Each structure stands twice: as structure tokens, then as C-alpha cells.
Amino acid sequence: MIVRMSPLDIDATVISNVRLSADYNVLTLAAPEIGAETEPGQFLMVKPGLGTDPLLRRPFSVFEVLRDDLGTVRAISILNKRAGVTTGRLYTLEPGARVACLGPLGTPFTPPVNGGEAWMVAGGVGLAPFATLAEALAALEVPATLFYGARTGEELFYLEFFERLGVRIVLATEDGSRGTHGRVTVPLETALGALPAPGATTVYACGPEPMLAAVARLAARHDQPCEVSLERVMGCGLGGCYSCVVPVRSPGDPQPHFVRSCIAGPVFDGAAVVWE
Amino acid sequence: MIVRMSPLDIDATVISNVRLSADYNVLTLAAPEIGAETEPGQFLMVKPGLGTDPLLRRPFSVFEVLRDDLGTVRAISILNKRAGVTTGRLYTLEPGARVACLGPLGTPFTPPVNGGEAWMVAGGVGLAPFATLAEALAALEVPATLFYGARTGEELFYLEFFERLGVRIVLATEDGSRGTHGRVTVPLETALGALPAPGATTVYACGPEPMLAAVARLAARHDQPCEVSLERVMGCGLGGCYSCVVPVRSPGDPQPHFVRSCIAGPVFDGAAVVWE
Amino acid sequence: MDLSVRIGSLEMPNPLIAASGCFGYGLEYEEVVNLASLGGVAVKGLFLNAREGHPPPRIVETPSGMLNAIGLQGIGVHRFIDERLPRLREAGARVIVNICGTTIDEYVELAKILSQEEGVGALELNISCPNIKEGGIQFGCSLTGTHAVVSAVRKATTLPVIPKLTPNVTAPATFARAAEDAGADAISLVNTFLALAIDVESRRPRLSNVLGGLSGPAIRPIAVRMVWECRQEVKIPIIGMGGIMDARDALEFMIAGANAVQIGTANFVDPFVWGKILDGLTSYMQRHSIARLQDLVGTMDTSAPAAAHA
């Protein structure tokens, strides 16, 4: 049920920090040992800097697993969005700084069964787990689409990366500056409605919780399997603290139960999650 | 009694960090407004980095007041010796980092009266307040000598700086690798014994407390005025917390009293301090 | 916008008070902050007579906090009246005198002496200093003792009487009730938490007094809880404190139930913090359309938690 490799804790050096916008940056970290073990959808627990304020690590999806020409993993990266104290620090780090990285952690995405298509639905920083998933899908030769929504066109990143992997891209922005005007669920709903057979397309989603709830509901309504990657405040990332729980319904049990999203997730069957 | 300019709090950018040895570095800070007001012997309360661990600022002498060719103050520097958490961080800072600097604080050295000589006695990082004092003495055309002791010859810094100001230099090292073998009080005692008239030479000392006590006793025995700069754990630097007290005897009062070294000091009359 | 707050006869233009022992006698900070711009200044704890305090080391830093055992070094009430009070009056400071005694009579005598002086805004009864045996903590840790000392001082003065409560008890709210019943105009809380730090290399305590009092951000969540508990128990104004570093922290105490706040340790970290907090309070009031800051007091809404995903 719970599959996990032994996580590593690496005091990784920052190789580069590319600021994509006023709020987003990509931090490349010298933690190849973690990258080599990471499956799409897994995460790290990260702590930049010393001292006990801030005290706890913070969870981040592994964004890229970076390889050299021979295919050897050299580094990983995280896509960071400023939200508070730690993400604020991660935005300002310069090469040479150190970031403690514990990982890989959590249950990854499940590749599509029965040779169907894969649709990835990303909201904002929810793009993070899909770079590695897109690579895995390309390797499995699964046709893939990325539905990607952001506040504005300027916050749509890494489109070329996905294009290079042959991923079809559908964009939506809340201000209408690029792609569909509105939420990413708008083009998703249209596309789901146009699908011929139920169950042939697996929907993967990561983003704000209301978006995930909407995607899960849409997928269920159109009889497509759906996996969502949920964000929770996480104290430990290893199942130790019970802080990160998500209410899920097990098959055959009408009563929802709290499960720890750091080990039972962060990827969940969208139909099992009890949305608020 | 307590003379103080309004201190400034400047979020200073690190201009350079020159590591002099495995433990010592000189950090140049863009806080010219503080430098312009600093008198020799005054100090800063410093905090690198954000967050509440470490919480309090730490006291540092103003080492250099750096001017451009036109004489305009451009920066200040501190001579830092690694001793714990904050000094450890100050050692590693790179240009561009920020250090909050509150100052100038405290009572400065008094220039020699009656046109005598000035002898500076420095132990280790106790060199820090003497760069600005030597400049002031040179400007006043007071003949100056630096007695400077360290553990080894490799920990004797900035000798050329003092030579350039015409300061006579007498060295001592505990391992005998340079200058007199032993404590700096050894050559000082010899020199004091060779002085003709009492009171013509003012002795200024900064360094470990046992050294200061010895210097104060030697100066008293040879009837020379003596000022010492004392180190105390300081919570605030402004007289607010009463953490930094030094027992001193006031003239005419046999009973010693605790005075706050951040405002009544850090420079004290060596004869007034009650040494342990 | 109205930031004012009133504690008995003491009217303050804003709720920011310098905490006792963290601001000298106030005059030390004259060059850094306009004393009249503060709500009030609680001066260093005063006994009848001068005291030397404990030998150093008197403070030690701990994670997000500090221990102190100053031992109430001070000039005594008479020198305070002669040498400091006139200058504080001139500076326009609203002075809260923090008084300490070893007996009820000493508190009463201090109250009587200070009541005759112009420029004393209120009396804060320090019955909670953890660092000295004779610092009134015997009153602060007993309900009857708290009631007795507050009643006695109440009878001796018309100045606002503000007992300062210790957090080192099971139920601070019961002490708040005792204080209110005895006629206190307000309560201050918290004083510091009794604590110990040991140097493991020498196996010796880091403070000369062995034990010290913990202050700073480390204690804030406990102090906020205690203010909230006391707010359920008493109607008189509460002056909250413990680790306030910025406007958000001050607002947290007010929402929990504090009418005013004191700022101690933060002042060491940043003596210019006062203006920053005041600005933060006014911009919060603007953002939330709050005309009277006192309307915010005790308004925590427990119907649902804050969203984790802001």
C-alpha cells in the first residue's frame, strides 16, 4: 500500500537560482542521489539556513531531475512560489548557499493503465510535479496533454519544456491574457465532454484545493480516473506527526477516515478524497 | 557624564569580506552615516540575517572608518573573530548580504591630555578599536605605540596600517613565532619601567579581561593614566537591560557599584574598575 | 482613526507601552524614540531603596528568547523621583512605575510616596519577578497573597493599580479574578517564565543567579493563550505582553483580549520598533476599516480555524 524508498538527507548546494517572475523561481540543487530515486509526484522536505526560526522543513515537489549528456543525474530543481518565510528565503538564495533536502518522499503518480491518454491539470505552482511526469509519460509513449492555468500569461512557465516532450498544451489565464479566459477547469470540462470512451484518459491534477475538487468532480462525472496531488501543512513528511491528514473514503466503508498525506499521498485517487 | 550621539540603525550591505585567517575576517559595511559619527572606542550592535534565532544583536567595535580620496566616509568595517553563532555567520557572509548595524554607541576613548604619548595595548581581536584611535592620534600629532599580542605571528594583522600612521609597533606572541615570546604585558612592563616621568603616557588597552586587569595594574604601579575597553555580554547596547554591568569604584566611595558598560563604557578608567 | 486606550485615569494615545526592565528609566531611549509618542513607559522595577542586583552573567540567549536575572538593580524610589521623574515629565512620557516589595507594607509605602508625585500615571505591581526571592513572587503565586497586596495598595492610592501577573502558575485567570476582585484597574501579563540554562562543558548554570526569566518570541504563544483565558474571566483592561516583535504580534494579543500591550525584548533587538509597530497598527486598521482599535479587543472568532492555505 505505502511504497517508499529510504529517503536521503542531503545538504545540497544551490547551483543556480533562476527568477522567473516577482514570485516564482527555479532553484537547482546538487542532490543527484535524491534525483536518481525520485518518481513523478514525490516530494522533498526542505530547510534553507541554520537556526531554529523557521524551525520546520517545508514540502516541495521535485520539479526537474537534471541529467548530463550521458543520462547521469546531476541535480534536481524545485519550482518555488513565494508564500511566506521559507519560500521567501528560497527566492533570494544565491549559488553556493545550502539547502537541506530530505527525499524522495510520498506516494508517486500511477502511470495510466490500459494504454490510454494522460491529461495533466496544473494550477499555478501546481505545475511542479508535471515536469517529471511528462518525461515518464514520454518514455512510456503515452500521449499527454497539459491543461495549465495561471493568474496571468506572465506566470505560465516552462511551456517549451513540455512542448519538447510532445505534450499538447491547453492554457487558461484568469485575466485572459493568454489561452482561455478563466479557470483551467473551463477548457478541461469542454475537453472531457468531447471524449469518446469512459476510462481511457487518466486525469492528473495539482493546484489549489478548490481546483482539485472541481477536477475530481469533473473526472468522476465523465467516468475518467483521476489522481490529485494535495497540499497540506506538513510537519515531518515521514508519517511521524499526523499533521497532514486528508479525509478519504475507503472502498466499502461509508465513514471517511483521516490518512496522512505525506505517506498515503500526496497523490490520491480523486474519487476517494472527501472534499470540503 | 554619559555623552552620546543619537545612534542610527542601518541595514548595511556587505561590501567585502576579507578572511584574514581561519578565525578572523574584516567585513566592510555600507554604513557611512554611522562611520561619520563614530569616535574611537565606540561600538555597534550588529545582527546579520532575519528571524529570531539568534535573537539579539552582538556588540562590535568600529574597526575602520573608510573614506574616499576626498575624505568622505564611504563605509565602516568590523574586525570579526569567530566565537559562536553570530560571529560564525559574520565570517561566512558574502558581498550583498545585509547586516543591521546600530551605532555609534558607548563612551569613546579620551585623547591624551598634556601632550604626552599614547600607548595602545591590544590582545587578539582587541586590536579592533585601535585603528580609529591611531588615526585620531596621528591627526592630533600624538606619538603613538602599539603593543600587540596574539597567539601566533599569523594572527597579527594590519601592521602596515599602523606603520603607515607612524605608530611604533611592539609585538608579542604566545608561541614566540614573532616578537617577544609570551604575553603582550611582558614588553609593556619593560617599557613602562623605562619611562621617565609619571603621567606623561596614556595607556589604552583592549583585549581579554585578564590582560586588561594586568595592564591596569601595571599602569597604576607606574603612575600612568590608563583606559581599558571592556567586553561584556550586551543585550541592548543602549542602557535598557542592565545586562552589561561592570563593578567600578567612584572617587570617594569605597563601595563598588555596578554601572552599565554600554553607556558608562565600554571604555573605563583602568583605575576605577574593580577587577575580579 | 482612534488608537487610544484608557486604564483608570490613565489615558494613552495608543496601546504601545515599553515593558518594565527593558527600557531603563525611559530616558536612555530619548534619542531613539520620542517618549511622548508611546502609549506609556513602564520603568525598571523599583524598590524603596537602591539595589545592586545580581553579578553578571545576567542574561543568556536561548532559541528565540533570552533568560534574564538582573536582580532588580535600581536606584530606589527616592532617587527616581528626584533624578528621573522630572525629566520624564518634561519629555511628556506617561509613566507607569513598576514597584517591588518584600512585604505588603513596602508596596503600600511605595504607592503612597509615588501618589504624591506629579507625573506618575499608574502603578504596576511587580508581584511576579522570578529572579529574586524577595521580589513579590510569593504574592504573585498565591491567590490570597495577590488579593491582599492589590487590596492594600488600592486603599493607599487613587492612581491606577495594575498588578503584573506571573505565567508560572496553573491558572493565571484565577489570579486575574483575584486582582479584579481586589480592585485592580487592569492587569499586566505575562512576566517572564522561570527557566534554566546550563553550560554543559563546565556543568555550571549560565546565569549567576542559576535561574532566570524567559522572555521573547519563544513564549508568545503561551502568553497569548493566557491573555485569552484571562479575557474570559475578567472585565478590567488587560495589558498583554510576551515576545511581541511587530504589529502582527501586537494585534494577536489584542484579538486575544489585550486592551494594550507592552514591548520588552523586541526593543533590544530593534530600538526603532515603536514607529514600525504603530505604522503597522494604523495600516491594519485601514485595511480592515477599524475606526477604534479598542473594537478589536477580544474579537477572536472560534467558529472556524484560519485557512491553512492563505
Next chain:
Amino acid sequence: MDLSVRIGSLEMPNPLIAASGCFGYGLEYEEVVNLASLGGVAVKGLFLNAREGHPPPRIVETPSGMLNAIGLQGIGVHRFIDERLPRLREAGARVIVNICGTTIDEYVELAKILSQEEGVGALELNISCPNIKEGGIQFGCSLTGTHAVVSAVRKATTLPVIPKLTPNVTAPATFARAAEDAGADAISLVNTFLALAIDVESRRPRLSNVLGGLSGPAIRPIAVRMVWECRQEVKIPIIGMGGIMDARDALEFMIAGANAVQIGTANFVDPFVWGKILDGLTSYMQRHSIARLQDLVGTMDTSAPAAAHA
């Protein structure tokens, strides 16, 4: 070098114990740390029956600390015995079961059930959980309650009985005495400090339960003081905890009077902390020529403070 420590019949190779609630049921950490290499593993607090706990948010970070209000989510004692205990036994862990009840009878029943199982090393009585009304805190905040629950469990089991004390009382040492008098083999302290954090923008508590328990380095100086006070009062072993992050912190507790220590929050920050602390303890013993680590317990020298200028 001898790092061993004994608590009643429980012999541990070293004094490092995973704190209850901070290490799941131990098995979660099997890939990160060899469970047999720890002195012991205190598992997540167990009731007779399974519990869902509080809704999220369940934790919030504070300066150098964290609040938690998990609400004792757990699988109940029977599933624990069936599903977890055999695997813990196999892993060679010395298991300390942290038990919670709402009545004395529940504690007794839990003790009886667990006494029949192989692989239970000791019982830690959680009479100090601040986050749930029915978590035994009513016993932990009353001297007679503490005495009663410890006596009752004592009669029901031959396993070592270790009541876990709350720091939210005026004098923890009196509770230590009550526990010793009632036949406890050791005491654990501290559990978390009752605390509150409020989001000022929404004016709502940051935790669904409103109040939570403060743990982490922020509380360490208070916890060390309490251990030291209890050491003066009782002879039985003390298991100290509260904010231990490294070997120096663990040694500080031992010098204050703890025979063993638990590590909770630090484990979240660094799950590999165990080996680092163990190494730190042995190198300290070498540096100070200490052959038996237990010889260090309670050796604080109060004749003079540590030199400020190391």
C-alpha cells in the same frame, strides 16, 4: 563507555527515546533509523479505541517552536497489538506505550491489556495532553488525580509505570512527588505547553482546536528548569524532554537531573538526528573522561556561573 540506563525492568542501551506523537508507531521510521539502536520508542498516544483526532490545521509553526493539536488520532490498543507490536518486536525496539484514558478504569484496562503482550517495555501514562478535554489532563493537573491514576495502574501491572507530567502547573515537582509516592518507576516531563496562535487577518485561531501544545527549542529552558526542580524532589529516574535538538541539549537535561531524554520535534526537523546525538554523547564522554553516562545525571555545579567569556 557505558551509556545504558534502566527504568524499572526496562534496560536501555542509551538514554535516547523517541517522544510519543513524534515518531508515529516507530515503524514509519524503520528506513531512516535502526529502531534497535534507540534507547526506546514511545509510540503515539493510544486509547482503548481508535480515534480520528481533530480536523486540520493541526500544527502551526511559532518562533523556534510549533503548536500541535492532533487530538490523539490513533488506531486503538487492539489494532496496535495486532498490527504494529509484532513488527516493533521484530525490529528489536524497546517499546514504551503511551496510554490515554478518560477514566482511571480506562488506564487500568489499557495497562492490563498491554501487560499480557510480549514486547511492551514500559507504560507511559499520558495525563498531560493539553489538546483534548478527555486526554487525562484532569488527572495531570491535580495532585490527588495524579496519585490516584498512578496507584491504580501500579496495582494492575508489573511493567514500569511512567506518568508523563504537564508543565502547565505551578510546581511540577509536587506532581513528581505524588507520582513517586504512588509507586511510579519514573516520570517523563515535559509534555507540551498550552498555547494559542491567532491569524490576525481572519481573527481566527490557527488550529482547528483553538488551543494547541507548544514544543520545540522555544520551551527548552523552561523544561530544563522543571527537570532540575523535580530532581531535587524525587529519587526515581526522570525522563526529560522539551526542545532537544542536539547532543548538547540532551546533556543539558541530564546535567539538570534527567536519567534519559526524549526527542520529539527535532525528529521532524532532522530524522537522522539520532546518530548525531549518540555520537555527540560519546565524544563528550571521551572529552570529559566519563565512563558511565549516568554519573553525569544531576551534576550541575551551582557554586559559580559558567564564564561568559569562554
